Amino acid sequence: MTTSRLLTNQQRLELFYWMLLTRIFDETMVNLWKQGRGVGGTFSQRGHEAISVGAAYALGPEDVIAPMHRDLGAYLLRGLTPARVFGNLLGRADGVSRGRDANLHGMGDLRHNIIGFISHLPHSLPVALGAAMSFIYRNEPRVALTFTGDGASSAGLFHETLNMASLWNAPLIVIVENNQYAYSTPLHQQMKVPDIARRAEIYGMAGVTVDGNDVEAVYAAVHAAATRARGGSGPTLIEAKTMRMLGHAIHDGAEYVPKELLEYWEGRDPVKRYRQKLLDEGVADETELTEIAQRVEVEIADALAQAEASPLPDPATVEQGVYAGE
Amino acid sequence: MTTSRLLTNQQRLELFYWMLLTRIFDETMVNLWKQGRGVGGTFSQRGHEAISVGAAYALGPEDVIAPMHRDLGAYLLRGLTPARVFGNLLGRADGVSRGRDANLHGMGDLRHNIIGFISHLPHSLPVALGAAMSFIYRNEPRVALTFTGDGASSAGLFHETLNMASLWNAPLIVIVENNQYAYSTPLHQQMKVPDIARRAEIYGMAGVTVDGNDVEAVYAAVHAAATRARGGSGPTLIEAKTMRMLGHAIHDGAEYVPKELLEYWEGRDPVKRYRQKLLDEGVADETELTEIAQRVEVEIADALAQAEASPLPDPATVEQGVYAGE
Amino acid sequence: MKTAGALPFTDDPNMLQSPTDVARELTYIAAISEALREEMRRDPNVLLMGEDIAGEFGGAFKVTKGFEAEFGARRVINTPIAELGFVAAATGMALMGLRPVVEMQFADFISSAFDSIVQFAATTHYRWGGAVPWVIRAPADGGLRAGPFHSQNPEAWFVHTPGLKVVAPATPADAKGLLIAAIRDDNPVIYFESKPLYRSLKGHVPPGEYIVPLGKANLARVGADLSIITYGAMLHQALAAAERLAQEGVDAEVLDLRSLKPLDKEAILATARKTGKVLVVHAANKLAGVGAEVAALIAEEAFEWLDAPVQRMGGLDTPIPFSPPLEDAYRPNAEKIYAAARALAAY
Amino acid sequence: MKTAGALPFTDDPNMLQSPTDVARELTYIAAISEALREEMRRDPNVLLMGEDIAGEFGGAFKVTKGFEAEFGARRVINTPIAELGFVAAATGMALMGLRPVVEMQFADFISSAFDSIVQFAATTHYRWGGAVPWVIRAPADGGLRAGPFHSQNPEAWFVHTPGLKVVAPATPADAKGLLIAAIRDDNPVIYFESKPLYRSLKGHVPPGEYIVPLGKANLARVGADLSIITYGAMLHQALAAAERLAQEGVDAEVLDLRSLKPLDKEAILATARKTGKVLVVHAANKLAGVGAEVAALIAEEAFEWLDAPVQRMGGLDTPIPFSPPLEDAYRPNAEKIYAAARALAAY
């Protein structure tokens, strides 16, 4: 695990807070669904905390972010409150999408510079490229960051986006969350060369591989990429190696994943590992970390209560909002 | 220029014949259009003779070929008679597509194992992959070969096809005719790294660059790739560097192409160069080559006359053939 | 048939075999699996492609669970996430005489393969005579709180596209019979499955070879006062509405289109001419949907027989919303059909 | 206006300025260029993207010739051949407040960008409020012996898709006015240009700011006996047919839809109710085309006023054939419209 000189102790505690908030939100959500209190289906992001949090933390609020279905941490960190996200999951009127879109889809909010996700993979990539192009157009020192999966990297848009991003020197960061599986399909049934960052070469752009379970490593890679992008040096492809720790979605038992693989990665759990690191390096003691955990538990419990108490949308509004300005 | 040990002198003369047939067909076609005797628009393939002929010649009749809009030579060599091709260009009832499709589109004929082209680029690639997969399925020692342009290599299907072809070890050969331009757009406005064969690496497949104006080099590369594919070693990406010597299509004056570039490539004209090589290496003398040229001139003139004399389709048939077996 | 008020869906002799056969009930989804399995056993050229369909996993909805074990990885191919590429590859296989059946994980993702379907597969036979005998299985339809990207009914795009065939079975028997017909057809066929029927609907399914011809509608309920023309999951909503109408003395005829391209023009015009009052219903959004074609056809060719304006009911012209009250407002159902049909009957 | 029998296409005061203005005639394609140029001068957020549009080349049809020289490469962006990617990138730019106008080299290639248009751009505002103010310019339509891939009229796919707007100007003035309106609209608008009109049609185009509001049809010819509802190049065929009908004492009204989504329901129903006889015409294939929606709408909401079945005329249900006799058989024209309208009048 990297030891950062980029981050103050205060910042490192913040990283821990956001990872834990994400983890506890996720666990609460999974329980909710197991209890039959969910609506529709949803995705767990367990194991992905370091990527979404480390990456989002490395950006400024003016930067645009287009997360995917495992990036709960990024949504939260960028300003969507846990109550609004629970509200989205539960189809509430004050959920992020006002009951329009499901689970972590459609959680866009331009006040927070978040572009919402659609199911079709990997459609956020070129849209984020467009955001990045707007920064060149207006000569603004902003960057756009987006996430995609190993599975989605087989789709044509992956190629189209990287080619244009490099060609146009766009301030774009693409993070591939290589979590070994696309739904039930292991890497070796998706591609022959599983080192996705290597693809950057053929586009003439920067490519980096990081330990996706090391939040500071992710932070450092994104920080460096953002600095380069702001300096006019173009896009970066970052491959974060990690593991999807639960099923593809909550209904999926993931029997197809070998136990040993999960055990190996459980030993590298990004949240536990970072906790230990903070202790080891004397950034905080048990009491302080436990306090954070208690704060997080309360926050999440309150948020869920608030969301569950909030109203469903009025069916009379169903046709509203299809068009802007109307 | 390579000197082939793969080819007999007889074969080398055949290569010359096919290149010349293609060239003269093309020149005749261009004149026809300039005289206003054409129908719709059409594409010249001038400068591409070595690629389409060299590649098609390296295959057996049982192999499947899916050419693009500059591969006149491949269509002819694989068995479409010049009269049928002229008939296609002129919308005649006995043209390859029976008046259904325009110029070099839609010139499929499974009796010759040719898959017809559609405009949408590069849609022949995955279709040729499917043909290659059928050979694995049936355990047949056949290969599928398809062509695409530098421009089309920016489209997502390029990536999707190569990824699956390598993953599945398909007996597929993809030839990129890198002719420096996609319509008016030069390479450097399409991609940062103009060495397209390099992309093979990231898919874990073979990648080769050849001189696209050297018919024997193209032949050798395709021959090697086909041998490898038949042996179960999977696909090959071949980049053939060349130059589009006329406009994108006949109406295009191509003022955007620098004169010097055309002059440079005119000095490397694949047909003239091969003619000289055959003389230099004593494969044939002037008389023999002139005889071939005369034969070709007559063949093309006859074919055109035949096509121009042939009937247009009966409008009463317009709705026929939309569905198979009906 | 579990749906209230459903009359026998066909008088096809195939459906009336031995008493044990008649008793044999399958879910809609099991009927799909059965059709696939039987066709794969029968014809070595039939193969499957799609995301996550192989292994014990057997696809997002488990339709092909156990297939790889029986037929081998050669015939049950897991694909990367590249719909455009693998559908196009299926076109290439089909041109070589194979009969690929491609699973979309959800019908919503068929838009990712759209370009190759409408431009390559649909046009090839007309252009140069190459036959493209593939089937795309597309798990469609909503009502399941699955949001805008897992609930779509995109059939209208394909019905408008020359060169394709499109079917949408509403019953387990048709699910089997239409899939077998689609696989044996020499053209590209898009087969829309209705997810809400997968496990909720059981019905008699003839064992063995059972073919429902493409292009033939099914008169699901005979009636005299008005016609409800529909397909897919809405058939059952229409039948339920008809049952309620019957209690009030309104005798509704219900026509299940089954095939959307080609449409069974004859059956559509016959019911329209018979009752003179027509309500066309589908779950897809109404605007410029398949119902527009059906209504326009009737307005054009059954005008003299009409006693009331042809009515249409479909989804709203919005993306399909996720939240239950919104989705319920979006989507037609028995209640809404009942109300519209009642008004129509009173016209 | 060169087309025989065309009445003034609007009574908008903008169109009746000084006598010199009225005299000012532009081709349809020049009107498009003018709208683009004026909007780019007015609004620094307007930019252009597409294949081969930059430089002196200025696009396959030269619509943007000279634009790079005036506006710079920053605002006139040549793209690689990657429609899906660059249309999606335009969506990203639009979300950031820019107003990209994307040129498809031919409308036929819009299917390559389909997925991002119908799934991302069309749904974003409904789902989470992001506005996507782009325009896609799609050079459509046939009659030019350009074959199945350079002649398509794919508007029906998009009219069926919630969240998009779709327009199809038929005159130089509308080409300008609708394009300006589309650029200023805060939603994704697909603007179908009719290639056969590009240089063959000249007409008065108001100089300066001239806006034709989206969603408003234009009564192109006032008549009493029957209504021809159409759009795009077919307007001129309809007007020519109307002229010939007039010589025979049949007085046809001609409604130019201009906007296909939203449709001008009011204008459609008004003409249908007025004449009681309607022929809907478009160049796109008839089956499940936009005409089906128009006809179904009339059948539903103007039923009481109808004196004859609503008729439709469109392309055949085949790919668009290349050879002249086949394309002529495929495509509606004045002659065919005349014959159908005459029969309808006699009904």
Ligand SMILES: Cc1ncc(C[n+]2csc(CCOP(=O)(O)OP(=O)(O)O)c2C)c(N)n1
């Ligand atoms: C175009 C498209 N096809 C299919 C799907 C269905 N689908 C949803 S997530 C998923 C797997 C994605 O794998 P990956 O990109 O590795 O992301 P992960 O879920 O592993 O984080 C699939 C196939 C989709 N969303 N989009």
Ligand SMILES: Cc1ncc(C[n+]2csc(CCOP(=O)(O)OP(=O)(O)O)c2C)c(N)n1
């Ligand atoms: C998807 C798609 N977009 C646009 C076009 C229009 N178009 C036809 S050929 C061409 C340029 C192709 O360039 P390249 O692939 O390099 O082939 P070349 O013509 O140079 O041989 C373009 C843009 C097309 N055919 N398909």
Ligand SMILES: [Mg+2]
């Ligand atoms: Mg994954």
Ligand SMILES: [Mg+2]
């Ligand atoms: Mg090229």
